[in-house]
Amino acid sequence: MTLQLRVYVPPHPLIKHWLAVARDAATPSVLFRSAMVELGRWLTYEAAREWLPTQETTVETPLDSTPATLIDPQVPVAVVPILRAGLVLLEGAQTLLPLASIYHLGLVRDEETLQPTCYLNKLPEKFDPQTRVLITDPMLATGGSMMAAMAELTQRGIDPSLTRIVCVVAAPPALQKLSAAYPGLIIYTATIDETVNDQGFIVPGLGDAGDRTYGT
């Protein structure tokens, strides 16, 4: 079987609605943040399908015993938010994954070269290879930041096929790089936009996700 990068754009009215709110340049920071939290929540809901580990069991109802499925507590689940903008998606993701471990990774792009620099790395030295990892970062533009994040994770034992990326706007350059390097990877995004301009911004995109989230 040949592995291929899979990119899901869930056709969900709530995802479309909150994307439209986030894209609108007139949306103030406080509402932009709410939109990103909601997008984090609903995209994580979609990503959790066939990703969250489950175990089969039996439960006793007041009337009878019945087969049941529970989340498997033995398999580690981790969320890696890419600071800053990934933090606000994490907020939505955490409402669905309250027991997940959170490992912060701070990356910032140089405005001229567009190369990312890491200023905070809370990843452990080694992950259990069974760990399910969800990475949150709203923007996949040139792909430099997500490629850096994936390199940090895979060198610590993470299996790309057990990894899900939750983003809001994905652009072709990022998808091409990730596809070439990590063919088993699965991405959940609210939209795939057309281009990245000379300043590294996705067009039409939603602007600078970090600045709009934090009003800076």
Ligand SMILES: O=P(O)(O)OC[C@H]1O[C@H](OP(=O)(O)OP(=O)(O)O)[C@H](O)[C@@H]1O
């Ligand atoms: O695909 P790329 O070209 O690497 O661009 C995407 C990155 O740019 C933004 O972060 P930024 O560097 O602006 O940091 P911030 O979240 O602190 O604003 C965004 O949140 C991604 O991490």
Ligand SMILES: O=c1cc[nH]c(=O)[nH]1
């Ligand atoms: O359009 C873009 C590209 C990278 N980072 C952002 O915040 N927005």
Ligand SMILES: [Mg+2]
């Ligand atoms: Mg930014």
